[in-house]
Amino acid sequence: MKQYRHRLLYIILAIAPVLAYAQEPVKPMADTVAFKTGLEKFSKATNSIQSDFIQEKKLKMLNDKVTSKGLLYFKKENKLRWEYSEPFSYIIALNNGKVMLKDEGKVSSYDANANKLFLELNDILITCINGNIFQSKKFSFRFMESEKYNAAELTPVNSAMKNFINKIILYFDKTDFTVAKVEMFEPSQNSTTILFRNKKLNADIPEKYFILN
């Protein structure tokens, strides 16, 4: 009986990584050069992106999920606008390094200390669309792929960043090289997944979207 129990344990241990990655890239990327070249081409051809997003935060301690929804706008070189509509109306705009925030119609201050992960994510998204993400010295990179996605796993190099992030996985749509999904894993074992849908490339996005007053 004991022997069978051990065998069962070995089987579980053997298939665990496969189960964990069941929905995710399961093999190392075959051609990273082609992927990077494709991303560079996409970056050169893209001036703006507009997309719906669904964000899901998994809280290990409460065994609960936090779901938010909204719209994301990006305009070259480094303008971003996160417009949350659910669970409440909230806008964060980044314009050439300046962070602005509008909470239910009221412009308020932004706590950069509390939002290091958020600022890091914005930096990653901007550098990603601008095509220079893989030149970053902040992360080590691992490339994977599945049928639908090319994926880059970013692991922080410096210890300060490791305090608030374990790793970030960016999933790129194989058809158009846009970011389809982002997964962020915190040391607390909480994680955040952001799914981008209905992407519009090179739409005309007014400048005022990135100025909050």
Next chain:
Amino acid sequence: MTQIGRIESKLIIFNHYKLYHLRSAFIGLFFSFYFCSCTPKMFRDLKSAEGVFTKEKTQLFRPGLKESLVYKTVIKYKEREFSSLTYFNELNDSVFKIVLLTTFGNTLLEAEISRNSFNVNNVISYLNRKPILNLFEKDWRLLLAGNFNLEIPKLYADKQGETIFNFGTNRRNGLYYYSSEKNALTKIELYKGQSVRTVVAVDSIQDSQPANFSIEHPTLHLKMNFSLLKKVSNETIE
């Protein structure tokens, strides 16, 4: 030893004995006077609320939560204002979990609180300071006193439609305002001496749980507003 010597030694023992008792009595009197004088007049000679009190009258959060309560939390400190999210759930009727997140979803603080313990499971470095964590614990203990306290409070006042209960000892007193019309707790005031240190105002109730409430620390210029959010349906995310 002569007889005089024996009498003298007995007298010395007696005097020592008397002195010891006198000293004890004096110390006892001093402390009872001290504590009596420390308890503000408004909280002295209150009677037990036995007969009027039921546990739910002092409970801000009613037991039996099926899922977490999510509050948009706006923190106002002096001129500055920040938004965040507070998740609150019960593990059982005497252990509660609180998670504080940024609006984006970064974890700021995860804590577990019960009658006898307060454990911080995870906290962002810049909030990991004793005064901040102490204040956080004290605030949640104030909110959950009705859930934690096993003893019957004292009755502060019993006016028409409003009963005020007092949990406290000497200089720290918490007043819990129960409205019979709303069948809910409407206000909590924490006193240190005679001055109000913390005010919890409950503006609305939804399904027996607080929907809108605030915690104010007038002396610290700090106010936190909590508004219950409707959870976004659990849409499947790839």
